[in-house]
Amino acid sequence: MVVDKTLYNVLGVEPNSTQEQISKMQQVNAAREVLMDPKTREMYDRYGLEGMKTAMNNENFNFPGFSGSIFDLFNLFEHGNSSQGRSTVNKGKDIKHVLRVSLEELYSGSTRTIFIDCDFVCVECNGIGCHDGIPYECNNCRGTGIDRVIHRVGPMTQQIQEKCSTCNGEGYVMDLIDRCRTCDGNKVIQQEKSLDIHIAHGSQHRETIKLSGQGNQIPNGEAGTMSQRITLPKVIFGTSALGNLYVALEDKIKLEIVTACIQYSSTQKPVVFDCAGKYGAGLALETLGNCLRTLNIKPEDVLISNKLGWYRTNELQSGQEPTFEPGVWRHLKYDAVQKISYKGILECYEQGNQLLNGYKAELVSIHDPDEYVAAAQSQLEKDKRYNDIIEAYRALSELKNRNEVKAIGIGSKDWRMIVRIVNDVNLDWVMIANSMTVHSQPQELVTFMEELQKRGTIIINAGVFNGGFLIGEDYYNYRLMDPLYDRQLFQWRTNFFKLCNKYKIKPAQVCITFGLYAPGVKSIALNTADVDRVKENLDMAAAGNAVIPSNFWEEMKTYGLIDKNYTYV
Numbered sequence: 001m002v003v004d005k006t007l008y009n010v011l012g013v014e015p016n017s018t019q020e021q022i023s024k025m026q027q028v029n030a031a032r033e034v035l036m037d038p039k040t041r042e043m044y045d046r047y048g049l050e051g052m053k054t055a056m057n058n059e060n061f062n063f064p065g066f067s068g069s070i071f072d073l074f075n076l077f078e079h080g081n082s083s084q085g086r087s088t089v090n091k092g093k094d095i096k097h098v099l100r101v102s103l104e105e106l107y108s109g110s111t112r113t114i115f116i117d118c119d120f121v122c123v124e125c126n127g128i129g130c131h132d133g134i135p136y137e138c139n140n141c142r143g144t145g146i147d148r149v150i151h152r153v154g155p156m157t158q159q160i161q162e163k164c165s166t167c168n169g170e171g172y173v174m175d176l177i178d179r180c181r182t183c184d185g186n187k188v189i190q191q192e193k194s195l196d197i198h199i200a201h202g203s204q205h206r207e208t209i210k211l212s213g214q215g216n217q218i219p220n221g222e223a224g225t226m227s228q229r230i231t232l233p234k235v236i237f238g239t240s241a242l243g244n245l246y247v248a249l250e251d252k253i254k255l256e257i258v259t260a261c262i263q264y265s266s267t268q269k270p271v272v273f274d275c276a277g278k279y280g281a282g283l284a285l286e287t288l289g290n291c292l293r294t295l296n297i298k299p300e301d302v303l304i305s306n307k308l309g310w311y312r313t314n315e316l317q318s319g320q321e322p323t324f325e326p327g328v329w330r331h332l333k334y335d336a337v338q339k340i341s342y343k344g345i346l347e348c349y350e351q352g353n354q355l356l357n358g359y360k361a362e363l364v365s366i367h368d369p370d371e372y373v374a375a376a377q378s379q380l381e382k383d384k385r386y387n388d389i390i391e392a393y394r395a396l397s398e399l400k401n402r403n404e405v406k407a408i409g410i411g412s413k414d415w416r417m418i419v420r421i422v423n424d425v426n427l428d429w430v431m432i433a434n435s436m437t438v439h440s441q442p443q444e445l446v447t448f449m450e451e452l453q454k455r456g457t458i459i460i461n462a463g464v465f466n467g468g469f470l471i472g473e474d475y476y477n478y479r480l481m482d483p484l485y486d487r488q489l490f491q492w493r494t495n496f497f498k499l500c501n502k503y504k505i506k507p508a509q510v511c512i513t514f515g516l517y518a519p520g521v522k523s524i525a526l527n528t529a530d531v532d533r534v535k536e537n538l539d540m541a542a543a544g545n546a547v548i549p550s551n552f553w554e555e556m557k558t559y560g561l562i563d564k565n566y567t568y569v
Contacts, residue, residue, distance in 0.1 A: 093119075112197045119188040125180035129187045135174040138167035145171040234516060234541045236272035236305070237261045237534075238462065238527030242287040243280025246468075246475060248331040249529055251287070258291035260534035262301075270303045274431075274462070274525045276367050276411070277348050278310035280329050281322060281336035282355050289357035299359050306361030307411040307431075308348040309368060309392075311339045328478050340372050340385070345392035349399070362406045364399065365431065366392055369421065370414035386420075393425045411462070413477070415445050427457060431525065434463035434477045438514040438556075439470055439492065441566050446519060453520030462525035464515030469493065471508050496561055503552045508533075509540045513548055516541060517568050545569070 034040045121127040129135065137143040141164035149162055163169035179185035241247075242254050249257075265271045275284050285306065292302060312334045316322065322335045339348055345366065353360050369389045376382040396408045407428035412418050415435045422430070430452065436445055452459055469476035469489075476489065483490050500507050515524045526537045557564040 110199050112199065114195055114197055116195065117190050120191050122180060122183035122187055122189050124182035125187070127187045129180055129183065129185040130174050130178045135172040135178075138164060138171055138173050140164055140166040141171065143171040145169040233268040233272075234523055235265075235268075235538055236274050236460065236523050236525050238525045239273055239275045239284045239288055240279045240527050241284075241529040242275075242291075243278075243282075243284030244330045244332060245279070245328065245527075245529075246330065246473075247529060253529075253531065254287050255291050255294060256531045257528070257534065258288065259295060260531050262295065262297065264535045264538050270301045272303045272305065272523075274305045274307070274460075275352075275361070276307035276310065277312065277352055278307070278324065278336060278367055281310070281324075281332050281334040282312040282351070283332065283334075285352050285355040286357070289355060289359050292359055293357060302359065303363065304356065304359060304361045305363035305365070305409075306349070306352045307365050307367035308345050308352065308396075309338055309340045309366050309372070310336045311344070311348050311351060312355075313337050325478060327480070328475075338368070338372055340366060340369065340392050341388045342391040342395045344388075345395050346399075349396075363409065363429070364396055364405045364407075365409040365411050365429075366396070367411050368413070369410065370412045370417035373417065374414075389421065390424055393421075397426075407458075409458075409460075413463075415448065419448055422452070422457070429458035429460060431460040431462050434466055436461055436515065436518045436521075437464050437466050437470065438496070438511050438562060439466055441518075441563055443563070443565070446566070446568075449519040449521075457520075458522050459518075459520040460523045460525055461515040461518055461521045464511045464524055464526075465508070470496070470511050472497075492561065495559060499552065499555055499559065499561065503549060505548060505552065506540070508537070509543070509547065510552075512537065512540045513544050514562075514569060516544060519568055 034044055122129075138145075141147055145164050145167060146169070147162045147164045149160055164171075167173045174185060180187075183189050241249060241257065261273070262271050273288055275288055277285065279285070280287075288304070310324070314335055315333055316335055321327065322329055322332050324336055324338075339345065349361070349364060366389060372389065373382055373385045376385050393408070396405070399405045400408055409427050409429035409431060410418055410421055410425075411431040411433060413433050413435070415432050418430050418432065421427070432445070432449070435442075436449065449459060463477070465471050465473075467473070467475045467477045467479075469481060470493065472493075474480055476486070481489060496510075497507060500510060512524065512526070515521065524541065526541070528534060528537060553562075553569045556562045556569075557566070562569070
């Protein structure tokens with residue numbers, strides 16, 4: 001029961017009136033207040049609501065007869081019939097700015113000052129566009145900003161709405177002589193502004209920092225959003241050499257390699273190491289952890305990636321080859337088996353962290369899912385194994401949701417498996433291994449990498465030397481090459497070396513540059529068993545295409561050494 005009907009009587013409505021009816025009465029009362037004042041009535045008759053709105057932005061105009069906020073009036077008429085009761089506010093265009101930072105800043109946090117060009121509402125005309133007077137209603141669209149155009153299609157006619165070409169959709173126009181001399185009638189001027197960008201501790205690659213209200217300004221609206229995107233450095237360090245790939249290095253040399261990686265990465269801390277349980281059946285993980293402890297490296301100064309799926313098992317007899325990739329890994333103490341399932345991948349994750357001995361993998365992925373599926377004996381088993389992979393990713397996603405890891409990805413030699421998985425799993429990054437190199441660049445892979453780039457998925461290019469073969473070593477993608485049976489591949493390398501020699505370019509420089517410039521690639525994973533090559537590789541990555549003449553790439557295409565239609569070099 002309503003106790004007091006006074007306010008309902010003032011509005012002329014019943015107590016059981018709907019919100020829409022009351023809103024209508026608000027419009028009636030607001031309209032009465034405008035039309036009862038001679039000044040505001042004259043302005044409304046001449047310019048309509050939009051003209052009044054524009055004029056009120058100018059401090060030279062004052063309407064003492066109107067007691068309320070005129071912008072409340074506009075909101076009533078523009079949005080009074082909205083069932084949700086919310087008004088739509090015009091917003092300036094957002095600004096996007098790419099900010100390149102070091103890994104040290106990502107992990108430790110920092111504040112950076114940047115300078116950007118931004119639209120500001122003109123203070124001379126207060127965003128009206130006129131230096132005196134006010135614009136008048138467009139005669140063509142009668143202030144609506146819309147043209148209604150009739151199209152004839154046979155005996156039928158069709159009416160469509162288009163932006164008014166006379167007033168550019170604004171609903172009002174101004175004489176050329178009346179344009180503001182500061183902004184030339186544009187209402188905004190472009191000026192440089194500085195912004196302090198706070199990079200939070202633990203920020204991630206390609207993370208977006210949004211600063212509401214710091215973008216472009218527009219009259220009668222709010223400023224757009226300023227967005228910052230964070231990017232990673234170019235090089236991460238592969239660790240397969242620590243797992244005795246091709247050769248069993250002495251512990252002293254392994255320590256020197258890790259030392260060099262840290263020493264020459266002073267500008268990109270934390271240093272990123274890419275590891276895997278498969279590398280020497282966990283030997284690479286174990287060695288990396290021991291080296292970092294010996295060097296007294298703080299856990300926050302390194303970022304470790306562990307490609308999961310291989311689990312260390314029983315000890316091998318002296319001289320016994322491991323059951324996986326025999327002949328590739330030398331003098332191993334343990335064997336390893338593939339464990340790809342919800343439970344198995346968590347076991348690999350826990351074992352990996354134990355082997356790291358005080359350090360922890362924060363980038364995780366599933367390693368060699370292509371090999372896991374390919375080992376199936378039937379289509380039914382292939383389907384089951386693929387489901388195992390999806391379940392393993394469910395486990396990794398749960399780790400990420402609990403903030404135990406920072407990002408999840410995939411590492412695979414067969415890029416077609418990556419194509420399949422990204423359609424079923426939301427990945428932060430992918431590692432394409434041995435597939436996009438100066439020797440091989442299939443068009444289907446190029447297209448896929450372009451799609452990943454559009455999605456914002458990080459691409460790490462690994463194996464840019466094709467297992468070392470492209471720089472003179474004996475193995476190509478983990479397989480020992482035979483000059484007799486692999487004659488075509490050896491001939492390609494001979495021609496490649498001749499062209500590099502002609503231009504006095506190191507083959508490694510070409511391989512690194514090509515790998516970095518492939519579509520969407522943000523980082524390359526470089527592995528070496530030679531201490532001196534650590535700095536050399538970093539220097540070559542930094543130099544990039546600047547040290548390679550454009551004629552070199554043209555000749556590579558002319559002689560068929562790379563695809564003539566490849567456009568990224």
